Amino acid sequence: MLDSLAADPKTTLAVSVMAGSFLSGTMMSLSLMAVPVFLDTTDHAPQLFSEWVAMYNYGFPTLPTISIATCGLYLYTALRARALDSPWALYAAVAGVTTVVMVPFTWVFMWPTNETIMALEKQSRGGRRGGEEEKKGKKVENQAGEIREARRLVKKWSRIHFTRSLFPLTGALVGLYGLLKTE
Numbered sequence: 001m002l003d004s005l006a007a008d009p010k011t012t013l014a015v016s017v018m019a020g021s022f023l024s025g026t027m028m029s030l031s032l033m034a035v036p037v038f039l040d041t042t043d044h045a046p047q048l049f050s051e052w053v054a055m056y057n058y059g060f061p062t063l064p065t066i067s068i069a070t071c072g073l074y075l076y077t078a079l080r081a082r083a084l085d086s087p088w089a090l091y092a093a094v095a096g097v098t099t100v101v102m103v104p105f106t107w108v109f110m111w112p113t114n115e116t117i118m119a120l121e122k123q124s125r126g127g128r129r130g131g132e133e134e135k136k137g138k139k140v141e142n143q144a145g146e147i148r149e150a151r152r153l154v155k156k157w158s159r160i161h162f163t164r165s166l167f168p169l170t171g172a173l174v175g176l177y178g179l180l181k182t183e
Contacts, residue, residue, distance in 0.1 A: 009080045016077055016096070017172045017176050020172035023067060031159070038055075046121070067103060070099050071099050091175055091179075095175035099171035102164045105163075
């Protein structure tokens with residue numbers, strides 16, 4: 001039974017589409033739900049940085065791994081479909097490449113923001129800038145400036161991340177189109 005399912009490009013393409021959809025939905029939930037909760041409930045820059053880094057540490061090993069596995073499944077489907085002279089081969093290959101493009105996109109467009117937020121989080125664990133000798137008014141002003149900058153960076157990350165989430169969604173749509181068009 002499993003051998004016949006594995007040999008059927010239609011089945012593996014359908015599973016690939018589900019995996020890509022799951023990945024995109026998981027990723028979008030960070031930008032659409034988690035980050036807004038952080039921004040709505042946090043008015044202290046070190047806490048915002050800490051929450052973002054915790055979210056990053058959960059997502060970093062998981063999301064690219066799912067992307068690569070989904071791409072592998074799409075490419076397996078493409079090879080099987082090609083060997084069987086099936087029309088799904090091209091759609092599966094394009095969907096796989098589209099899904100995994102999120103990884104180099106991250107390196108090019110997200111890494112600088114990731115590094116900045118991680119550095120600021122590390123710095124915030126090491127103590128406040130300026131020290132206790134500052135006057136109370138100046139300290140409050142610095143904290144307000146810090147939270148504005150923290151929010152700006154996290155919002156920027158969220159926008160770029162949402163864009164990145166569109167790659168596996170596009171891959172899933174290409175795969176779904178291939179399934180429906182070649183029926």
